[in-house]
Structures are given as C-alpha cells and as structure tokens.
Amino acid sequence: MTTFTLNGEVRTVNTDPETPALWVIREQLDLTGTKFGCGMAQCGACTIHVNGRAQRACITPIAALEGASITTIEGLKSEDGSLHALQQAWIDQQVPQCGYCQSGQLMSAAALLADNPNPSDADIDTAMRGNVCRCGMYGRIRSAIKQVVGTSFYDAMEGSQNG
C-alpha cells in the first residue's frame, strides 16, 4: 500500500512496490497525459513533479512516493481551470506537432520556472536536455519559455512578483 497526493487528491494504491509510478498513474489511476517513451529516464516523456521537482516517473518505484505530493500534466492548470502560463505560451508559439513529448516538456519547464523564474539560455539547456522531441520543436519550446519569462520580467518591472 502506498499513499500519496496526486494533483491535490489523496490516493492509495496497492501494487508491487517496485512498479514504476508511470504505470500506476496510467493504468490504475487512469491519468494518461503522462507518457511512456523509453522506460529508462532517457527521453523525459514521463516527467512528473514529485514535491515540486521534475522526476521521471518511468524509473520511480511507486513505493518511493509514500507521502509525496505528485503533480502530473493534468494538474498543471490552476484550480480555477485556467491554463498555466507555460501551457498558454505553448499554444501561442504553436509548439506541439505530434504532441507526445509535450506533457513531459511542460512539466520540466514548469519545474524550471518554479525554481528559477528568470532562467538563462544555459539554464534552459540544462533543465530541458533530458526531454527529447523527435518532431524537433526545441526552438519553439525555448521561445515559449522565454515568453513566460518575459511576462515575469514585465510584471516585476510593474512591481508585482510573478513566478
């Protein structure tokens, strides 16, 4: 038995303790926005937040999540249903093509910005290099992140912190 908070709700699952969180989330908890890409933490498609940090669900044993707070792509929106600034930027920049890697890309980017509201290009490289996009939309992902960073910067200039 493992108990954790998933997108704000307390959930308990009963399964092999070493089962990767990815499969528990997809098969048992029916949240399919988190994707399987490699099963070896090499592509980032399964990225979730564990206690606010980006983590690859495909190599995270479910037992390791006891008591943790987990956010998946389904929980990235605000409680009022409005899109996370990155999700809106992803739409504005028309980032996704096939879209399969984008849940993971967004989760990695959201963890980056939560940690560092004004990342440099090098910070973006470091935070995002674990996420493969075979459609090659890296330029648009970078633009979308910078669009949000730009907003933060603008808000900061107005005297209101955003980030």
Added chain:
Amino acid sequence: MGKWTRRGVLSAGVLGGTGLVIGIAVRPGNPTEAAGHLVAGEGENLLHIYLKIDAENRATAILPHSEMGQGAQTALTQMLAEELDADWDLMSFEEAPADGAYANNALGRAYLFKGVNFPDAVVPTVDGLMLNVADAIGMQVTGGSLSIRATGQYFLRAAGASVREMLVKTASKAWGVPETEIRTAKSMLHHDGSGRSAPYSEFAAAAAEMTPSSTPKLKKASQFSVMGQSKPRHDIPSKVDGTAMFAMDVKRPGMVYAAVRRSPVFGSTIRRIDDTAVRAMPGVIDVVTIGSSSASGIVGAYKAGDSVAVVADSYWRAEKALSVLNVDWDTGGKETVSSETIFAQFDRDISNAVDRKHDVVTGDSDVAFNNASTILTADYRVPFLAHSCMEPPNATAEVSADHAEIWIGCQNPLGFRQHIAAELGLDEEKVTLHNYFMGGGFGRKSNADYGLQAAVIARAVGRPVQLVYSRAEDIRQDFYRPAVQSRFKAGLDADGKLIAWQNTYVEKHEPIEAPLIPYSVASQDIGHVASPTHVPFGAWRSVDHSQHGFFTESFIDEAAHAAGRDPFEFRVEMLKDKPRLLAALKRVAKEADWTRPLEEGRGRGISLQESFGSIVAQVVEVTVSNGRTWVDRVVSVIDAGYAVSPDGTKAQIESGVIYGLSAAMYGEITIENGAVAQSSFSDYDAIRMHDSPVIETHIINSGEEIGGAGEPGTPGVAPALANAIFDATGKRVRTLPVMKADLRSDAEASPAVAALGA
C-alpha cells in the same frame, strides 16, 4: 536529363512516407448513401463526402488523413473552408473512418477523368496519382508529403467550392432570385437586392439532395482569405493539458497488457521456448507466439520474423517477464551478417557493377573524362537509421470469432484493416479500426506489423489486449532507412567547369529522381546496382532523398572546391535554366549572409534539394572545436509553390531540419551478429535542447504547383552540415554520422579555436 516516368513521379510519394492519399475520392453523386451513416450524426447533413453542416451552422471537414504531428488536418480544413466561404470560427474537422467509402479509387478516377479542369501542367501528376492508386487498393495513407498538394489541392478545395455552389442554387430557388445575385461570406448566403440573408444550415438539407459538381469554379490565389493564413492548429490545446488521445491512452473493460519480442536476427523463426518460469511469475496471464508475417503491395510491403509476447495484468509485469523468457531462435545463418559485411558487399557490388541500371545517361562519359583536366573520385556512405518515434508502436485489440476491433495510431488505416483482416481470416467489413493521433510517424507507422501482433495476441487470450513496444523493441524491430554506398567521379575542364558526372550507388527505392542533380552538366552517367540485405527496408522521412541529398550536394561541394570556386557561385552558374531553384539558392545565400567572413574554427555550408514537389535551399553554420561539431544556425528557404498555412510550413521545415540533423550528427544503426546493436536513446540519440541550433525559415510563394512540406526540410541538412564542417576544418565528411568522424585538425592548435570551445 533522363525522362521520368509518370509512375515514378507518382510512386515517389507512395513509398515516400508513404503513400497516397488518394484512396479517397470525391464521390460523384449524393454521398449520403455510401458514407452518411458513417460520419453524419443527429441534425447533421452530409453535403459532400468531405463535408457536413449541422443545425447550428457548424461545418465539419471529414479528412482522409491522419495526424502524426504534421498539422495537415488544420491546413486541409483551411483549403475546404476557403472555397466554401466558411466562417473559420464555425469550422472544425474530424478524421474519416477507415472505411472503403473514403478510399474508393475507382470513384476517384472517374471523378478525375470526368474532368475537373486542372491546369495542364498538373495533369500528368494527377494522372500518375491515379495510376498509382490502381496499384494500391485500400489505401488511406498519410505520407509522401502529399496531404496538402494532392488531397487538399485536388479534392478538398473542390469539395468546398461545389458545396458552396449547391447552397447558392438551393437558396436561389427558394428565394426566387438569380444565382448570380447571391453572394456568400462567413457561412452565410446574402441577396443584397432584397436584403435577405440565411445561414448555410438553412439550406443544408435541401442542398444535400443535390449532386456535387465535379467542375466547380475555384478561387484565384488573389482571392484567398483563409488559405495563406497561419491559423492556429485545432489539435494543439489538447496537446498541452494531457487530454489528446493517443492509441496507448485507450482502455477497454477487462484489458490486459502485452510486451513483445520479435526475432532479434531479422526473419528468424522460433525453435523452442521455455516459458515455465515465466508463466509462474506474478500477473502473467499467457505466453503467445506469433508466426512470421509478411505483407505485399506498394505500401507497407514487409516481412517480419516470428515473435513472442507475454501477456500480464500490467505492462510492467509483462515486460519484466518477457525480459527473462528463454527463446531459442533459428536464425537461418543470418547471424554472420554485420555492418562490416554489408558495406563490404556494397563495395564489391559497386565495383563489379553487374546489371548496372541507369537513371540518367547524357553525353559521352569516356570522352568527357578524357577531356577533363581534373578528375575527382569519392565514396560516400550512410548507415541504417531507425525512426524512433516518441510514441513506440502500440495497439489495442479485441477479437472474437467473427469480429475484430483495433485501436491504433497509423499512417494507413485502410491498409492496416486489410492486413489485419487477412491475418485473422475475417472479411474487411468485420474489422473496425479506430485511428488515433500518432506520437510521431515519419514512415514507421505505415507498416501494419504491430497491429497484426496485437490482433493475434488478443485472439489467443480471448480478451482485450494492449500491446506496447519497449524502446529497445522499437529500435530493433523497425523498418530502416537503408545503409547505402555511393561512388562518384567528376571531371572538371581547364576553366574549372564541371563537364562530367558519374555515380553508382546500391539499392534504389523511391522517389526515382532522388539521385539526380539539377545542375547543367553535359555528361552524366547515374546508375545503380542491386545489393540487398536482410535488414527490413522502410520509408524514412524523405526516403531516398535522405541519402542522395547528402551524397550529391556534398560531392558538388567537393567539385566546387576542386575548381577553386565558391560553392554557392559554382552552383549558381549551373542553374541558369532553373529559375525557381536559382531563386531559392540566392535567397538563402542572402538570408544567411553567405559572404560575411566567419571566425576561425567556424564554417558555413550550403545545399539545394528539390523533393516532393518543393524546393529547399539551406545554409548551415557550425563551430568545430576539439573535434566536436556544434551546429549554430540553420537557415532554410522553401518554395512549396504556395504556403497554405505559413506557420505550419515553417514548423514542418524546422522539424525536418532537426530530424535530418539528429541523423547526420548521431544517427547510426549498426548490425552485429545479424541483429541491431542499438536499443535506447543512449546509443541512438537525437538532437536535444542544448545542441539544437537557431533555425530561421523563409518562404517563397512562387505561385507554382503546391508542393509538400513534411519531408523536403530533411535531405539538405546533412550535406549543408558536412559542407560547413569542410569550410571550418578542411576535412570532408563522407560517412555519416558526423559524431564518428575524426575532425581534429591543425586548427585545433589555434588558441582562438580553443577559446571558442571553452
């Protein structure tokens, strides 16, 4: 220049990525008989096989193409909406069902030959398309960069225009006014004289009784207001919040999971399986063997060896059990094959040139080389490549004695249905196929093998099964861009003019024109020899252009340097009779600031490639430091005739650039002991954020026939990269990937270069 046959031009598309669209024709006559029950719901009127309108005046385009990332569905809808004079906010689309009503090539042919009046210039292409369709019954294919240039241009625009005409006719009768006095705008009909207006929906039911014209009047480009606009893609909102449905997201009541392993040595059969221990593992339900399968036909022809699947109550348990399963394979002697033996075979077959077939012969090669004052020779090689789509192949199946239902993402729903029905011994009508978004396709998902495996497993266990490939299985059981070797010889006269071009390569696929060069060289002798391997062939984004673009545009660069000429100027002089190509090349040189000097250790390379009806010119800038290549910038110019959705066209080129760059920099599948040696992103990596260049893309709307966008961005990247590396280092990369090339040069000693890498 040799004569290209119609069939050749055609089938280019077919294997290209692959295939034709056209399975799908505008059905002359009232479409509701054949298709109405499939697509039209309550309150909806199907006015055309591609279009329905509901009571709220919302119009839905029904599209015979699947979505693998290319965004064509939104662009196709723009083409229909343009001619319909639809309100874009009232337009949506859905994918056509995998049903023969959407793939009746006979109707397509009748429609065409009865004669929409296409401009003369495109008739051979259309004719060719249909000839090809005759070869490929049952296709509903997405590939060949054909969606927009074929389906959109020849069918969806006509669909929108003919429905608009039907609505005008119906309103004219109802209102008692001449058709010529009725105008349409934003899904409304207006008669200004009497002040009457009505939404399309008011006349949709009556218009649906009419027969759509096969020769509707189409707009001129100057009249476009929806085409040519960068409309936001309709699928994107669902791809940022996790709600987009891919096949792997399907869950059926009572569903179990399967992990599969096909014979690692291609084509092997199972001699014996010891599954006693595996069957006792937690959650394991069954172990199922799947016999060798093959499919023929112009699309999706393949052979696959035996495979074995473990079915369990979770995918992880299935995969874990499979990993310890003991299988004794009969490899039939193929375990001795390796990349080394394959390239040795290519080298031998090119040297022997037995049954060398010609693509082009012009002038007298012997005389030309005798007159040459400089002769260059070079051998180029590229490795096998896997597609490695982000979404590994997967399919969900439910099979009973007389019916099968498949949930899958594929590039050819009708072809898959056909293959699965044949495998199960069912009539095609007894197989229902639901097609989902694909997490990448690139040609991989045009082969039905993974759908067949799921169906066979589901039949064996008698309950719904979801089959998922591991990443290792995806990389080891692909249909590969072939390894190819190409041998060149060029002759320059005393003035440095290229007068002779000779080329022999192995294994020709499609498009047939891929190895040709656009340059005016008097003597050309381009040919190929057969040199088959046991490694399965697959269409890989841009197909033969992916290797020949690299070969020919690199060797032209070698010729330019041998002549002591600037590689851009050298090409320009040989393109005097090719104004479109010349315009693209000059534009890219301008946008990339071709003549601006670069720092030491940096380099710039250029390429030009016409493929899938479009022209792409590219300039790549690199920094080479301590033997490591960093791609700084890629500038592309595409002339696709007319960009229906300019941002969509740019996105496709950006994508094609990164796909080509991933392959050129890192992509290499090697064969060891008859099997693929790679198994993950760690040994088959791709470009990632930190090594992704700045990409700039420029569009030329030349007004020529509309070309493709999905594939043409890929072939020119590798040669422009290799040419840039030569510019930076003086080292010529003739074998890909770049990662394997030794690029350490004398320049490495330079403090300036060392500083760049710091």
